[in-house]
Amino acid sequence: MERITRWLGREQLAEAAEYLRRGELVAFPTETVYGLGADALSEEAVRGIFAAKGRPADNPLIIHCHSVEQVSQVVQPWPDSVQTLMDVFWPGPLTLILPKRPHVPLVTTGGLKTAAVRIPDHPLALALIRAAGVPLAAPSANRSGRPSPTRAEHVRADLDGRIAAIVDGGATGWGLESTVLDCTTEPFRLLRPGGITMEQLQKVCEVITDPGIFKEPEGVVRSPGMKYKHYAPECRVIVVVGDGTSAAIREMAARDRASQKLVGVLAFTEHHGRYEGLTILDLGSKYVLQEGAARLYHLLREADILGLQTLYVEGMPDKELGMAIMNRLLRASGFQVIAT
Numbered sequence: 001m002e003r004i005t006r007w008l009g010r011e012q013l014a015e016a017a018e019y020l021r022r023g024e025l026v027a028f029p030t031e032t033v034y035g036l037g038a039d040a041l042s043e044e045a046v047r048g049i050f051a052a053k054g055r056p057a058d059n060p061l062i063i064h065c066h067s068v069e070q071v072s073q074v075v076q077p078w079p080d081s082v083q084t085l086m087d088v089f090w091p092g093p094l095t096l097i098l099p100k101r102p103h104v105p106l107v108t109t110g111g112l113k114t115a116a117v118r119i120p121d122h123p124l125a126l127a128l129i130r131a132a133g134v135p136l137a138a139p140s141a142n143r144s145g146r147p148s149p150t151r152a153e154h155v156r157a158d159l160d161g162r163i164a165a166i167v168d169g170g171a172t173g174w175g176l177e178s179t180v181l182d183c184t185t186e187p188f189r190l191l192r193p194g195g196i197t198m199e200q201l202q203k204v205c206e207v208i209t210d211p212g213i214f215k216e217p218e219g220v221v222r223s224p225g226m227k228y229k230h231y232a233p234e235c236r237v238i239v240v241v242g243d244g245t246s247a248a249i250r251e252m253a254a255r256d257r258a259s260q261k262l263v264g265v266l267a268f269t270e271h272h273g274r275y276e277g278l279t280i281l282d283l284g285s286k287y288v289l290q291e292g293a294a295r296l297y298h299l300l301r302e303a304d305i306l307g308l309q310t311l312y313v314e315g316m317p318d319k320e321l322g323m324a325i326m327n328r329l330l331r332a333s334g335f336q337v338i339a340t
């Protein structure tokens with residue numbers, strides 16, 4: 001049912017917390033992307049998240065806590081190796097999968113006996129969780145399948161009239177969702193790359209990457225979220241990699257334009273000169289991938305606002321933050337990659 005969605009500033013957190021205590025849904029900023037929060041321990045409230053997003057019921061949610069103490073109330077006691085990860089990376093963009101406690105509803109965990117937990121590194125998120133007095137289940141605050149929201153306006157575009165309130169905290173910092181690490185198997189397994197990189201994790205513990213990160217899902221997947229098409233704008237996204245990237249993009253774009261198609265290129269700042277005459281969206285410096293991560297989802301939404309039919313994207317090596325960006329690009333493109 002359509003309702004009026006309240007737009008709240010940082011000074012109105014008490015109102016936001018009140019909605020959450022009543023079992024309603026509130027979108028709030030984190031350091032990664034905006035989350036759509038609800039009381040993680042209330043089945044009914046959590047059902048509301050799935051309904052508002054149009055999210056498949058078997059895709060589990062991340063439980064956001066304000067302290068390690070609160071985390072210990074939702075998951076079972078953990079080994080020293082996990083404690084080290086918490087000490088080094090929390091608060092921050094690292095989500096840990098651990099066996100859940102019995103009172104955490106299966107609705108929250110998509111039917112799994114494990115739960116995903118993290119402490120976000122954002123003052124508004126932490127204050128809101130504390131004020132609500134309950135851990136908050138929060139997926140990214142987009143309609144299912146759409147790019148995750150990095151600004152309050154993106155949340156409004158997707159969920160206005162479907163949730164109680166949006167807390168506006170400006171643009172988020174990282175721009176990509178948290179790293180998801182399964183700590184229920186040895187060695188730990190990277191299920192989704194994010195702001196905390198594989199290289200950083202490997203300095204602290206033994207980690208392997210789940211094969212699902214870079215290929216099209218088939219059969220049983222460990223992280224149910226990996227099997228759905230994700231982060232995708234309406235326009236067709238084609239990722240191009242290799243030494244011949246610019247030449248290939250120029251050639252394909254010229255062909256498209258000859259048949260009256262509206263096309264754009266998502267390119268690193270240093271390469272803009274290679275695409276003269278084409279609509280260029282700026283991916284930031286190739287030497288500072290944080291810039292590209294922070295603006296990627298906004299630019300995918302911009303491509304739709306510009307009415308582009310195809311967006312060609314310059315790929316990058318999948319190491320460090322490039323691993324998370326390429327992972328999202330592969331999903332946004334439906335695994336359409338051209339190797340040159």
Ligand code: TXA
Nearest residue numbers: 032034035060061114115116139140177178223224225
């Ligand atoms: O940065 C983030 O992680 C953001 C902010 C709001 O915190 N949240 C986010 O949530 O991206 P969501 O729901 O869009 O992605 C959660 C991912 C999904 O891929 C889901 O399948 C996986 O985490 N996940 C959650 N619980 C899991 C579990 N018990 N086992 C395996 N994967 C799990």
Ligand code: MG
Nearest residue numbers: 139140148177
């Ligand atoms: Mg999401």
